[in-house]
Amino acid sequence: DTGVSQDPRHKITKRGQNVTFRCDPISEHNRLYWYRQTLGQGPEFLTYFQNEAQLEKSRLLSDRFSAERPKGSFSTLEIQRTEQGDSAMYLCASSQETPWNAAFFGQGTRLTVV
Amino acid sequence: DQQVKQNSPSLSVQEGRISILNCDYTNSMFDYFLWYKKYPAEGPTFLISISSIKDKNEDGRFTVFLNKSAKHLSLHIVPSQPGDSAVYFCAATGRGAQKLVFGQGTRLTINP
Numbered sequence: 001d002t003g004v005s006q007d008p009r010h011k012i013t014k015r016g017q018n019v020t021f022r023c024d025p026i027s028e029h030n031r032l033y034w035y036r037q038t039l040g041q042g043p044e045f046l047t048y049f050q051n052e053a054q055l056e057k058s059r060l061l062s063d064r065f066s067a068e069r070p071k072g073s074f075s076t077l078e079i080q081r082t083e084q085g086d087s088a089m090y091l092c093a094s095s096q097e098t099p100w101n102a103a104f105f106g107q108g109t110r111l112t113v114v
Numbered sequence: 115d116q117q118v119k120q121n122s123p124s125l126s127v128q129e130g131r132i133s134i135l136n137c138d139y140t141n142s143m144f145d146y147f148l149w150y151k152k153y154p155a156e157g158p159t160f161l162i163s164i165s166s167i168k169d170k171n172e173d174g175r176f177t178v179f180l181n182k183s184a185k186h187l188s189l190h191i192v193p194s195q196p197g198d199s200a201v202y203f204c205a206a207t208g209r210g211a212q213k214l215v216f217g218q219g220t221r222l223t224i225n226p
Contacts, residue, residue, distance in 0.1 A: 004157070006157075031212070033213065033214075040123075040218070040219075041218055041219075042118075042120075042203050042205075042216030042217050042218050042219050043158065043203070043214075043216045044216070045213045045214070045215070048212055048213055050212075055212065056212060056213065091157050091158070093157075102148055102160040102163055103160070103214060104160060105150075105157035105158045105159070105160075106157050107155075107156050107157045108155075108156070108157045110155070
């Protein structure tokens with residue numbers, strides 16, 4: 001399968017615990033994005049990598065959130081000291097470099113903080 | 115500040131008829147627009163896109179129209195099929211923006 005892969009698909013965690021999600025982009029794509037989607041809303045941008053460089057972070061990405069993309073391949077998104085408000089679908093997408101190409105999304109990781 | 119707006123939360127269309135989904139944007143710097151389709155518990159799937167140098171783009175049953183002066187785009191699906199029932203998001207981006215800005219989505223239901 002050559003699509004964007006996310007792991008895990010579902011995560012239930014207790015408030016205050018740390019969680020980490022993984023995203024494997026389409027192999028030839030050098031751009032990788034993280035989005036968050038809550039019920040009834042469209043995906044909201046969190047952060048973006050070009051190769052291994054994190055080029056933009058949304059103000060939604062508080063200090064408890066950190067993302068990495070070592071070696072410009074897969075990426076991880078970590079949330080420390082989770083809060084109930086972190087419950088959402090976390091989406092990863094990848095795309096090729098400009099001229100602008102469509103971003104292709106993975107199936108997402110559904111996080112529930114209890 | 116909602117830069118991309120889909121003002122219809124839901125739309126119901128009879129199978130075989132045309133579905134028209136609308137989207138408005140406020141940022142004049144946006145020059146590339148996309149439509150995504152999303153099924154429950156899945157990530158959005160890319161459908162069709164349009165650059166601001168065009169006013170229409172077709173792909174099979176899907177056509178996107180762009181009216182730059184009105185800052186409005188629409189997605190036409192004809193004929194509508196039951197498998198088209200999903201949430202549709204429009205998204206926009208601009209030079210140097212690198213990220214997509216999404217609307218809130220419209221839930222399309224195709225009735226047999």
